Amino acid sequence: MAPGGVNIPQFLDLSSNIQRLSIDIYLTIRKAFQSNLPRIHGLGYVDCHLNNLKKFQILHSDSLASVMDKLQSIQKEFESLQPFLQAVAEERHNDLDEIQHCATQLIGKAHEVEYIVDACIREEAPVWCLEHWIIHIMEEITLIREEVAEIREKKMDLVALNTVPVHTSNLARSPMMNEEIIGFEDVIEKLRDQLIKGKKGRDVMSVVGMPGLGKTTLAYRLYYDKSVASHFEIRAQCCVSQVYSRKDLLIAILRDAISENFECREKQADELADLLRKTLFSKRYLILVDDVWETSVWDDLRGSFRDSNNGSRIILTTRDHEVAMYTKIRSDPLLLRMFNSDESWELLRKKVFGEESCSPLLTEIGQQIANKCGQLPLSVVLVAGILAEMEKKVECWEQLANNLGPHIHKDSRTVIEQSYQILPYRLRPCFLYFGALLEDSVISVPKLTQLWISEGFVKSCEGKRLEDIAEGYLENLIGRNLVMGTKRSSRGKIKACHIHDLLHDFCKERAKDDMRLLWQKWDQNANPSSRLSGHKQLAHRMCIYGEGYRAGDWSSCLSHVVSIILHNNRLSVGLDSHIFHSFKFLKVLDMEFTRISSFSFDLVYLRYFAAETSRFSNKAGCRELETLKFKSLSEMSLPITLWEMDKLRHVDISDCSFTSEISRELIENSKDLHDLQTLSTPCFSCAQEAELILRKTPNLLELRCKVKGVDYFQRYVLNFPARIETLKIHLSYTPDTKTIPFRISAPTLTNLTLKNFYLYHQHLSEIGSLQNLQVLSLKGISFKTYKWEVRNDEFPQLRVLKLHAGKVHFENWSVADDAFPNLERLVLRDCKFLKEIPSWFGEISSLKSIEVRNCNKNVDKSASDIRETQVEDYQNSKFEVFITRENNKSDSDYED
Known part of the structure; x- marks a missing residue:
């Protein structure tokens, strides 16, 4: 025994036991966390993680002091591996499972670092445990980097690696959008x-x-x-x-x-x-x-x-x-009968080759493949999606024919699984995400791509918008026949999509394990805690469907959940927003049809939020928010807090105003929202207010707004942001005064909608001089003297013109010979006083269709006369005229 009565052997033994116990505790905590991670990740997650890591090192330097050096080292490692992740996103490693495994491992480490940083800031775990953990992560990232280098060196030539072509999908493959459908x-x-x-x-x-x-x-x-x-x-x-x-x-x-x-x-x-x-x-x-x-x-x-x-x-x-x-x-x-053999082969050929011819050798093996599909159209379409990604060589097709087996028509999942297995790594989470959406739902493409971005599925690429990259992902899935486009905009962009219910079942089941997706159907009498207690180590994403939810103590058992989607809730009483505060890693909170007490969150990782509310708190601290959507339940002025969310890309609000007398000066002195691209349905009460908001959003691409208070807009010229492409303005009344509320200066505009405006000739000419305008919708428009004169060289790029007169008198319309040279589609609705459609439209070679809805017999006749001119004089046999005499909502594939 040592002096002082300390038994050194016992002390050393106790110290050893404590050390072993500490390691056991650390391993238990880490294993529990890792078991909750998805098996596949979005390649854009590391981009978000690096941004947060840099920011937190500045904001929370004291809390992170003990691990600061290690965090900076990890940051450098992640930055050095960004080119590798970019290569995976561009499919340059798509044929190597080992490379994809490395990507999964690397993104998993980013999740762990995020947890460690949060635990340090909140002081929710022992420092010794976190330090031990972060040291191991550093070692593991180094091993991943070495493994990537070794695989590159052993298995591929770097030049060949960088020249593998990236497949570009063809939107025309979508069967729901005007494509000729084969069979039946x-x-x-x-x-x-x-x-x-x-x-x-x-x-x-x-x-x-x-x-x-x-x-x-x-x-x-x-x-x-x-x-x-x-x-x-x-x-x-x-x-x-x-x-x-x-x-x-x-x-x-x-x-x-x-x-x-x-x-x-x-x-x-x-x-x-x-x-x-x-x-x-x-x-x-x-x-x-x-x-x-x-x-x-x-x-x-x-x-x-x-x-x-x-x-x-x-x-x-x-x-x-x-x-x-x-x-x-x-x-x-x-x-409904099965396809016959000819229909099966014709569908397969059309999906793979389009209008191109197919060689006799490929025709023979292609017919065998079509027959193996058991004359089931869905199987044919899915197999065509696989063939479209392959080289058009007999040996490749023969290999697929052998792999398909003799009974794929009895088990569509086999074909779906094969289609999934050949998906590039970057598309897998995007495809499986359809399992988080309602079966048979028509999905808004802007919303879908915004969710993908917020989830971290979309890898950034210099010089490209994330939204454009995400739309490219969707086009690829459509090209592989895994997703169907259901609606296009007037400019040809996909507005909505849909997935077959068998594919939805696959995504939902596969996402349960690969993305840790938990579905719950609740009613008002459910006990959320008891339902979720068995899933607390499994849920990474939650989807809830039901007529009502109880705000029980269910959030505490799901603190690691990163996204929550509430489907079709019809609560008469709003949810208390405080129940979400313990979801500290939440990035997506989609409650589009759910009422909440207020927007008062302080969720530091939240990137997407949608709900109905009547209160926007000044204390809301979601600085990472990129998409904000809410429907105001009453007129509401947005607080200055919004201007602190400088990462906002999309804001969709309803019946809200941005300024009050008090806040106007504060907004003037706030940051500009440089990243904001779309702003929907704010209400402007005066020109100065609109001008202020436009000045604070210099990179805005799309604006939909309401305007009230005509006296505060008269003869004003609004200068819109330099990059604005889409502008839709709705006067919340029909103006009593005979003047335009304001004039528009927006030379880059491609899509313009005006509702309830009073237009003089010079204003129409100004619109007609917009060199890039492709779509023009005029709704409830009043013309001076009830006449519209379109002059020479006006509307040079216009493709779609929609006139909806409503109760407004619009009687005379004249068109100069050189106007509308590129017009493709003309739509007239409720033009009951219009005497005729100008005959010049019969001379426009680009015109494809005229739609007349609820007008008068003279308009109907002039539309038919124009078709006769197009068909007989210009052999435009595909020219179409659609006449409907009753009020009926337009449901064409091409909408605003």
């Missing part, structure tokens, strides 16, 4: 006749078939068929799926039948059903009800579909013959 010609002709020429009584056309057979594609082809569309006064659609809400179905149909901006969330389902019944009453209507699983759906809707003995029709698709028989009125259900 006999079926389509029969159903078209039943829709148009059948008996006068109301009838249901049921299409029954197995998954992947093409029921939905067939139904939509009929729905959008021009002869069918012109026959019905009202057309509307809804998609049901396994989990549905009667209220949601009624809202979807009403928005097609009345207006896509129709607001009805406060109404009960029975009220909506009665409103739909009154809307359809006496009208000849066509309703498409897609993907019906239960007879209860028909019970929920049938009361609104009154029979006025005028030829109204309902198209219904289902897998269940019993459902089809239950809905039968007159016509027997159509049992």
Whole structure:
């Protein structure tokens, strides 16, 4: 025993035990954290991580002092490996599983460093544990870097590595957007006749078939068929799926039948059903009800579909013959047949080669592959997506034919799995993310790409917008036939997309493990804590569906969740925003249809937020926020806090103003929002307010806004940001004074929408002189002397012109010979006083179609005369005219 009574052997033994115990504790903590990480990651995550790491070292230098040197070393390691991640994003390593494994490992380390930094700042873990952890991470990153170098050296020549071509997908492959759909010609002709020429009584056309057979594609082809569309006064659609809400179905149909901006969330389902019944009453209507699983759906809707003995029709698709028989009125259900061999090969050939020819050798093996698909269109399309990525060589196709096996038509998952396995690493999380969205939903492309970016799926590339890169990812998925584009804008960009329910099932199931995605369906009586307690080590992302949620103590068991999506919540009372405060790593909080008490979060990693609220707190501290969307439940002035969120890229607000007398000076002295690209539906009350906001957002690309207070805008010239491309301005009233509220200076503009303006000739000429303008929509516009004179050389690049007169008198229209030289589409709605369409439109060689909705007989006749000129004098046989005499929402593939 040593002097002082200390037993040295016992002391050393105790010290050794403490050290072993410390290591066990550290390993337990780390293992638990790692078990919660996804198996695949977004390649853009490290970009976000590096930005945060640099920022936190400055803001929290005291809290991070003990690990500062190590963090700086890790930062340098990550920066040195950025070119490697960029190469993976560009598919230069796509054929090597080891390289992709290294990328996964590296991004996993970034997640761990993020946790360590947060734990240091919050003092939520022992310093010795975090120091031990970070030392191990440094060693592991070094090993990853060495492994990457070794693989490069052993397995590939660096020059060859950098010259592997990147596949560029062709948007034209999307079957939902005007593409000629192969097969079922006999079926389509029969159903078209039943829709148009059948008996006068109301009838249901049921299409029954197995998954992947093409029921939905067939139904939509009929729905959008021009002869069918012109026959019905009202057309509307809804998609049901396994989990549905009667209220949601009624809202979807009403928005097609009345207006896509129709607001009805406060109404009960029975009220909506009665409103739909009154809307359809006496009208000849066509309703498409897609993907019906239960007879209860028909019970929920049938009361609104009154029979006025005028030829109204309902198209219904289902897998269940019993459902089809239950809905039968007159016509027997159509049992959709399988593809025949010729149809299977023609679809495969068209998807792979387009209009190009196929060599005889590839034709032979291609027909064998098509036959292996079991005459199931979905299997054919998915296999075509695989072939499109391969070299067009017989040996490559033979290898695929051997790999497919003899029974793929019995198990579509086999084909989906093969399509997934050949996806580049960067596309895998993007594809699986569809599993976090509702089955059968039509997905807004801007929202989807914003979510991908916020999740860290999109790798930055110098000189390119993240949004453009993300759209490229989507185009690639569409090109591989894994996603369908469903709607285009007037300028040809994809606005919405959709995924087949079998593919959705695959994504949902695969994402459960690979992305740690947890789905929960809750009701108002559920106990969230008990539901989630068994998943607390599994959830990295949460999707919740239900009619109401209890704000129980469920957030504490899911503190590592990085994204939460709440689907279709209809709470009458808002959620308390404080329940999300313990989600300290939250990056995405999408509650688009959910009311919350206020926007008062201090979530340092939050990048995407959407909800309904009536209060925006001055204490909100989400400095990393990039996308902010909320619908104001009452008129609200946004606080100065917003101008501290200098990473905002997209702001979508409703009925909110930016300034008050108090805040105007504060905004003047605040930072400019240099990254802001889109700003939607703020309300400006005076020109000075609008001018201030435009000056503080110098790189704005797209602005949608409301304007009130005409007296404060008269004769003002608004100078819009130098890069503005899309501008949509809505006066919240029809002006009483005979003057334009303000003039527009925006030479880069490509898309302009004006509503409720009073325009003089000089103002129209100013708009006509915009050299880059491609789309012009004029709604409720008043013209001086009720006349519009279009002069020589005006509108040189305009492709789409939409005139919606409403109650405004618009009588005379003259067009000079050199105007509209590139016009492709003309749309006239409610121009009841217009005497005629100028005959010059018959001379415009680029014109493809004229749509006339609810105008008068003279306008109808002049449209037909223009078609006659185009067809007979210029042999433009594809020129189309669509005339509808009743008010019906436009549902063309090309919209604003």
